[in-house]
Amino acid sequence: MNYLASIGSYAIMIVETFKKPTKWPIMRSLILKEIDELIYGSMGIIIFISFFIGGVVAIQTALNISNPLIPKNLIGFATRQSVILEFAPTFTSIIMAGKVGSYITSSIGTMRVTEQIDALEVMGVNALNYLVFPKIIAMFLYPFVVAIAMYIGILGGWIAGVFGGFSSSADFIEGLQLDFIPFHVVYSFVKSVVFAFIIATIPSFHGFYMKGGALEVGKASTVSFVWTSVVIIVMNYILTQLLLG
């Protein structure tokens, strides 16, 4: 498909998603279901990955300090900066693009190929609102996931640093508090809100407008992951330039 046309239909899809809303009692239960699936269901993997990434950042930093003039608190400082600025919001989002994104594309895509979406439309239901809107709303809780990823990442760094014998706890904590700029956290949350929207909508787009059968559902999930990651990476660059540049 040609890119411009895709961007056009993506924009139309977003507009349609907010039209002709589904009855609130039904929508409420859909939103709760998506929160459970998209947010709660991703906690485990996010916590696991954040913990080890934080640990690795701490070890890497420690191993690269050979100069005795560099203060030991750099380990804590570097862990905090990398986790808050990049690992928690961006790296986690790429993981989510894989986990949540492929779930969204394949579940909506399966509904497309088995004509369940046609069935919704025949009944007079706005299928986009019914399927995509609750996912967008659920993903608004994503910044909480990122906050947890930040906390666990730093915790992982502290454990690796202190128990690995690279730093004392006091040095590490001093590093954590060194030159702290609260706006960095704001920047990180702004990014995560944007990424949340991307993770909810791009995979939905690939599922909703797919053609073909079961085989194509698999292909659509792959393509959707590639595009979601590409857009996240590009938006990451643009937002960094805008907010920190």
Add this chain to the structure above:
Amino acid sequence: MIEVENLRKTFGDTEVLKGISTTFEKGKTNLIIGQSGSGKTVFMKCLLGLLTPTDGTIRYEGKAYSEMAPEVRRDLRQEMGMVFQGSALFDSMTVEGNVMFPLDMFTKKSRAEMQERVDFVLHRVNLVDAHKKYPAEISGGMQKRVAIARAIVMNPKYLFCDEPNSGLDPKTAMLIDNLIQEITEEYNITTVINTHDMNSVMEIGEKIVFLKNGIKEWEGTKKEIFRTDNEAVTNFVYSSELFKKVRQMYLEGKN
């Protein structure tokens, strides 16, 4: 009543429907027959508005679909029931949930009223002990029946069935045919059925439209289909020896 005038549908370079005109009558089972790939499903999806015709008009009770405002279309949609070729049940919901879905979505009925209606239609399609099962846990024939129950739960004025009995054993197939015909008469519904099942044609073909290569090759009733000289029809309908004999006997009996 649904009137179709010069309906065309093309996908890219391929013209699937090449100008079809016909009417589907109220209170009757209207059949669309034709070989696999002849455009039956595309035709039905155009009628439903799931596909936009390239050209031509479709009128519901005299009003052209293409000229209706979005709200009017929406209201019309709620008067339609559709049984898809592959049933298209929502696989995240139980049988009961599937049938209740349109009621829950579009009516202000209480739980108890909805439950009563659901039990009634499920009973109507002879499904009494599958309420809490999921579509993946029931047989294809049961899925078809759930799909029919879901299609009629809102008391539709128009019922569309895309091969409602394909892949079913002859007995269940006939049960479903008879069920659809009964409902059609009972509630005075305009029913359109896609099929290539000859038993259905003979059983419930109150009006038959024969499609071939995207054009309407022939139309008539099940009685007329016995007598027609149209070679394309006879080749299609009487492709089996058994049906050839039946026709022979019928024609001999008449003369």
